[in-house]
Amino acid sequence: MAFVGSLDFEKPIDGIEQKIAELFKVTQEKGIDFSKEIEALEIRATEIKKQIFSNLTPWQKVLIARHLNRPSTVDYIRKIFSEFVELSGDRLFRDDKALVGGIAKLDENKVLVIGHRKGKDTKSNLEYNFGMPHPEGYRKTVRLAQIAEKFSKPLITFIDTPGAYPGIGAEERGQGEAIARSLQVFSRLTVPIIVVIIGEGGSGGALAIGVGDRILMLEHAVYSVISPEGCAAILWNNQSKVKEAAKNLSLTSDNLMKLKVIDEIIKEPIGGAHRNPEEIFNSVKLSILNNLRELQKIPVSKLVLERYQRLRKIGKFIE
Numbered sequence: 001m002a003f004v005g006s007l008d009f010e011k012p013i014d015g016i017e018q019k020i021a022e023l024f025k026v027t028q029e030k031g032i033d034f035s036k037e038i039e040a041l042e043i044r045a046t047e048i049k050k051q052i053f054s055n056l057t058p059w060q061k062v063l064i065a066r067h068l069n070r071p072s073t074v075d076y077i078r079k080i081f082s083e084f085v086e087l088s089g090d091r092l093f094r095d096d097k098a099l100v101g102g103i104a105k106l107d108e109n110k111v112l113v114i115g116h117r118k119g120k121d122t123k124s125n126l127e128y129n130f131g132m133p134h135p136e137g138y139r140k141t142v143r144l145a146q147i148a149e150k151f152s153k154p155l156i157t158f159i160d161t162p163g164a165y166p167g168i169g170a171e172e173r174g175q176g177e178a179i180a181r182s183l184q185v186f187s188r189l190t191v192p193i194i195v196v197i198i199g200e201g202g203s204g205g206a207l208a209i210g211v212g213d214r215i216l217m218l219e220h221a222v223y224s225v226i227s228p229e230g231c232a233a234i235l236w237n238n239q240s241k242v243k244e245a246a247k248n249l250s251l252t253s254d255n256l257m258k259l260k261v262i263d264e265i266i267k268e269p270i271g272g273a274h275r276n277p278e279e280i281f282n283s284v285k286l287s288i289l290n291n292l293r294e295l296q297k298i299p300v301s302k303l304v305l306e307r308y309q310r311l312r313k314i315g316k317f318i319e
Helices: 008-030 036-055 056-065 073-080 122-127 135-150 168-172 175-188 203-207 228-235 239-248 255-260 277-295 299-315
Strands: 082-086 101-107 108-118 155-161 193-202 212-216 222-224 264-266
Touching: 008 036, 056 193, 056 222, 056 239, 073 101, 073 108, 073 155, 073 193, 073 203, 073 277, 101 277, 108 135, 108 203, 135 175, 155 203, 168 175, 168 239, 175 193, 175 203, 175 299, 193 203, 193 277, 212 255, 212 277, 255 264, 264 277
Parallel strands: 108 155, 155 193, 193 212, 193 222, 212 264
Antiparallel strands: 082 101, 101 108
């Protein structure tokens, strides 16, 4: 079937999937057997998906990471966890809907989940501020992280944001301090922290909930100190340079794995997570469970020390 918001390089796939859907409809309505034709088209669609998605440029991966149909934090919460109870507000100013969090169960494990929340259309994106938190959002995450520590529950975070909201009001209410405070608290938590980068990981807005013991990243997600658009504006004052910026930022999962910024790449279904959400839900859940089992065996003192050492190892300086 055709996808709403399909990208230009996905059009060949959409065309074939539309034909498959039409043949299925004719088969159901008129009883004509098109099974051979459908099978041939499905094989062709798979071939094209492999060809396109095995050769994505960094900029194309940015577009995939931002895809409207890509599973969001709320989707993962609904499909991976059970008994989720949302906890709202920072107890200081208001509740920031760009970040969602609460207690839940992951199989038999009681955990606390936090993640950026994006919408699926213009109305919901406006409601959630396009996944860009205000300072009260980060203060809410600190409150929830401290609840996780108080009750000795593992913390799992999902990153999917263009960045922290850059508005005047956010700066007046201490955006920088709120992010710094979140980094400080997360770095010292005495419970296992697993971070999953599911879409777009932009700047300090992502890093604020990105300190963890294991950093997992979906194959076509991106993670960077700045967006390609922001980089192009600062370095060249030219938005036509976004593709070059994306390439030079090393924001793709394979580059970040080489740089040891992340610990594991979670393979996506052929054609991307947005074309087969159920498969990616299963893969993410399995990865979280595997890493959680390993982390739960580590003594608290060693866990916090290894988290610190892991952060210190990121980046190399040559004089």
